[in-house]
Amino acid sequence: MTVRIGEAFQAGLGWRGIFWTVVGIAWAWTPLARGEPPQILFDLPAVVAARDVNASSPSAAGQKLVEIKLELSSLHRGGKDEDLEYYFIRVAGWQTPLSIVDYLPKTQHEALTSPVSVQDSTEQSYSLGITLAGKYELVSVTGPTIGVGGKRSSCVKYDRLPPLETVAASGTLARGSELFVKLRATPRHKLEGSRQLALVVQVPSDWRGQVLRVDCEAVGLRRGIVSTLDQTVVCGKKTLLVAVYLEGDSLGQQQAVQFAARQAARDGGSEPPAARNSLPRWTLRLPLAEPATR
Numbered sequence: 001m002t003v004r005i006g007e008a009f010q011a012g013l014g015w016r017g018i019f020w021t022v023v024g025i026a027w028a029w030t031p032l033a034r035g036e037p038p039q040i041l042f043d044l045p046a047v048v049a050a051r052d053v054n055a056s057s058p059s060a061a062g063q064k065l066v067e068i069k070l071e072l073s074s075l076h077r078g079g080k081d082e083d084l085e086y087y088f089i090r091v092a093g094w095q096t097p098l099s100i101v102d103y104l105p106k107t108q109h110e111a112l113t114s115p116v117s118v119q120d121s122t123e124q125s126y127s128l129g130i131t132l133a134g135k136y137e138l139v140s141v142t143g144p145t146i147g148v149g150g151k152r153s154s155c156v157k158y159d160r161l162p163p164l165e166t167v168a169a170s171g172t173l174a175r176g177s178e179l180f181v182k183l184r185a186t187p188r189h190k191l192e193g194s195r196q197l198a199l200v201v202q203v204p205s206d207w208r209g210q211v212l213r214v215d216c217e218a219v220g221l222r223r224g225i226v227s228t229l230d231q232t233v234v235c236g237k238k239t240l241l242v243a244v245y246l247e248g249d250s251l252g253q254q255q256a257v258q259f260a261a262r263q264a265a266r267d268g269g270s271e272p273p274a275a276r277n278s279l280p281r282w283t284l285r286l287p288l289a290e291p292a293t294r
Contacts, residue, residue, distance in 0.1 A: 038079030040087075040218035040236025044072055046260035049247040050209075053200060057101075064205050065101060068244055070197045070214065079235065083221040087183040087191055090173070091199065094211035094241060097177035102200040105181065108168040208252045209245040211259065216240065 054064040072089065092098065167189045169182040179199050185191045203210075218236035243259045245252035 036079055037220040037222045037233050037235040038081070038084045038218070039077040040084070040220075041075040041077060042072065042216040042218075042236060042238040042240070043074075044070060044214055044240045044242055046241075046264070047243050047245070047253070047256045049253070050244050051247050057200070059101075059202055062205050063202050064207065065200055065202055066207070066246065067198060067200050068212070070212075070242065071194055072197055072214075072216070073194045074192055074216075074218070074236075076192045079220065081185070081190065081192070082187075083223065084185045084191060084235070085219045085221065085232070086185060087181075088217045088219070089181045089183075089197065090178060090215040091180075091197065092174070092178040092213050092215075094213045096210065097174070098179075098199075098212075099202040100172050100176050100179055100199055101202050103170060103172070103179050104196075104198040105168050105170055107166065107170055109166055207246065208249060209243065209256055212242045212244060214240045214242060 048068060048070060050066040050068045052064060053067045057065050059065045070091070074087070076084070165184075165186070167184050167186055169184075171180060172178060173180055179197075181197060183189075183191055183195075216236070216238050217234060219232060220235040222231045222233050224230050241260075241263055243256035243263075245256040
């Protein structure tokens with residue numbers, strides 16, 4: 001239904017109502033008037049080798065420690081970099097839970113501004129004179145006096161450290177079985193490109209490999225015609241499976257590659273479901289091969 005401005009004003013909407021009517025029409029019918037959020041693509045290697053670090057960090061009997069490094073890549077397609085707010089990455093075991101001992105990156109705070117210069121000034125004025133009564137007094141008001149005056153001032157300058165802001169936050173969830181990393185975008189801290197995540201997990205001594213699930217999410221701003229209409233939206237989301245094998249285990253590597261190939265054929269090159277809760281619970285894991293007899 002078309003509403004003429006003159007009729008809208010006569011109907012009692014007033015200029016404010018007419019303004020918001022025009023804003024609503026522009027919002028609904030002019031997509032170019034809105035700033036589209038960034039579009040983020042995530043990627044991870046399908047197969048990763050884990051390094052045995054038990055020699056440098058001994059673990060409990062029947063257990064060992066392995067280090068898993070994940071090379072996360074992100075690509076910005078469309079939108080403005082300044083509209084990207086943060087990444088949220090979550091790493092967990094696909095079938096069996098992890099026992100996380102250590103991880104990187106750690107929570108990091110950074111000063112996003114330069115030191116603040118502060119100047120404190122103090123000034124004191126006084127005068128000594130003879131009042132009409134013929135007495136010597138310290139006076140602070142103007143009047144018919146005869147005498148001398150003076151002034152004393154001091155100035156102190158110093159730099160105050162700027163406040164620290166969190167650019168990376170990390171920790172564990174689900175009683176230490178999941179790792180989360182939240183990376184914030186700042187003018188000095190760009191997120192596009194490749195970055196490394198690492199975790200040390202405790203596994204059984206006969207561990208040969210495992211499948212990890214990595215959930216990646218990017219959050220940004222969709223700009224409105226005015227700043228009050230800005231919206232925080234998810235501008236990139238992907239769930240990736242990573243087959244992990246023990247470094248130096250050729251049979252484990254072969255099985256991990258075969259698993260990745262079967263998974264790629266199953267996905268057909270398409271994006272996995274966006275919602276974590278909708279992902280099927282697999283019971284498949286890398287089979288454990290019997291160690292070769294020397």
